[in-house]
Amino acid sequence: MQRESWDVIIVGGGSAGLSAALMLVRARRRVLVLDGGAPRNRFAAHMHGVLGRDGWSPLELLAQGRAEVERYGGVVRTAEVASASAEHGSEPGFAVSLATGERHVARRMLVATGLRDELxxxxxxxxxxxxxxxxxxxxxxxxxxxxxxxxxxxxxxxxxxxxxxxxxxxxxxxxxxxxxxxxxxxxxxxxxxxxxxxxxxxxxxxxxxxxxxxxxxxxxxxxxxxxxxxGPRFAPNDALLVGLGAEAGEGFGPGGDWVGVDPTGRTSVPGLWAAGNVVSPGASVPVAAGAGNLAGAAINADLIDEEIRLALAG
Ligand SMILES: Cc1cc2nc3c(=O)[nH]c(=O)nc-3n(C[C@H](O)[C@H](O)[C@H](O)COP(=O)(O)OP(=O)(O)OC[C@H]3O[C@@H](n4cnc5c(N)ncnc54)[C@H](O)[C@@H]3O)c2cc1C
CATH class of the missing domain: 3.50.50.60 (FAD/NAD(P)-binding domain)
Known part of the structure; x- marks a missing residue:
């Protein structure tokens, strides 16, 4: 089966994922965003409290975000990621498989898959x-x-x-x-x-x-x-993170522990980041976008550290 190689794969193209993608493509990284097309607020006609975009349709915001990422050469695909695995080597690496069987590999991975509101x-x-x-x-x-x-x-x-x-x-x-x-x-x-x-x-x-x-x-x-x-029960879409071995952090009430991240979204698994509602149920659109923005910059810095190591090793 064909494998395509990227600097960063981002699973989830909501506010968090697209915001991270924008940072990374502007840092000249090869980025693939794979998005199932079901953002949490898709049921709402308008969103509020989003500075500069108050009253906009949530789907219009994401369409605009996709276009901005694509303008810098990022690839945004509507696709459901079925599974992910770590590629074992001296540096971190990940492979993801789509429901179609198509596979992609990347040096770093960000999971921004949001949560489900269980009514x-x-x-x-x-x-x-x-x-x-x-x-x-x-x-x-x-x-x-x-x-x-x-x-x-x-x-x-x-x-x-x-x-x-x-x-x-x-x-x-x-x-x-x-x-x-x-x-x-x-x-x-x-x-x-x-x-x-x-x-x-x-x-x-x-x-x-x-x-x-x-x-x-x-x-x-x-x-x-x-x-x-x-208040619905919040269920994080964290199967990919848990499957990759990301450890639990802070608990958010009934539903148990959620995957833990540092302030930049770094999980316990080297090379694996998470941002937005998948690790933070209280994150609104601007907060999820901010978390994605921070994660994007941190992932780029992590790739530069790897590039220094490789350059020194000759
Ligand atoms: C009814 C409602 C109204 C809201 N109104 C507002 C508002 O007015 N203002 C505000 O700031 N916030 C609002 N919110 C909160 C807002 O929805 C979240 O803050 C925001 O969606 C979080 O962004 P995110 O990127 O973390 O996740 P999401 O926007 O949910 O995006 C996650 C994406 O990941 C994709 N995905 C999941 N699993 C996979 C997979 N395996 N493979 C590929 N893709 C996958 C999903 O399809 C989805 O597109 C509202 C929420 C609800 C429920």
Missing amino acids: PGIPGLAEQWGNGAVVCPYCDGWEVRDRRIGVIATGERSIHQVQLLRQWSPTVVFFTNGTDVTADDLSGLTARGIGVERRAVDHVVADDDGLLRGIRLADGSEVPLDSIFL
Whole structure:
């Protein structure tokens, strides 16, 4: 099977991966970006809190990023990486295989494959994801300021989320959804005028156009809402990193330990970097892009160290 050789292979062409690619192609490195084409925020029509691009479509941002990488000679392909392995030699090296069987090798590798938002199994919720139902108050709170907001509890962080949302609207209802609320938390909610709904959530209701209408409770009553916020379970797309032996670092709550990286995105495996949501669930678009930018520069510096070693060895 044909193998093509690169300085750096980047798996994942979201904000993190493309930002790293831009740094590396501008440093005259041969870069291949392999991207499955499913960025986490693909469900949202607009993104916010992204300086200079506030309100842009997330997909438009990535299309622009791809064009910028390609302008400097980078290759960006829509392709799913099936597996990766380390190439054993005196210097780091990696081989990746696509689902088609095609193989590529590179001196360094960056994994920027993002995460999956695993939603609770409430009927009607998945259909609203990214529009009527969202995760991040800073991304979507302004658009529903002073409107009717519901927060469905999914875990410990939900109290913080609902208290945050009170900043955007005086009309906020907390759906406990079977979770416990401590007496202290309840006092805090009541003190700030946040409604508490303990009846079980049955399903999310949409109107004839598919737009969010509210939440239907198990007793048949309906709470009308303009927006739902909730914290999904974050599942990192880290199979390639774990398969290559990258060690766990800091844990991010339920779901266990996540792969650990240093401030530049370097993993415990020589030559292997990771950036963005795959190692940092809180990273917004600008933070993921910043992590990719740092990783790109660090990978280039690591390649230069290798080139010094090789030059000295003659
Ligand atoms: C509904 C919603 C709305 C959001 N709104 C905002 C907002 O307004 N502002 C904001 O700053 N942030 C927002 N975010 C967060 C934003 O989505 C993330 O910050 C951002 O996507 C992280 O970038 P990333 O590059 O780490 O991962 P991603 O953007 O998820 O990119 C990862 C890429 O890797 C690819 N990939 C995965 N596995 C493989 C594989 N094996 N082979 C090849 N490719 C692979 C995927 O297809 C994907 O294209 C929102 C998130 C959600 C869920």
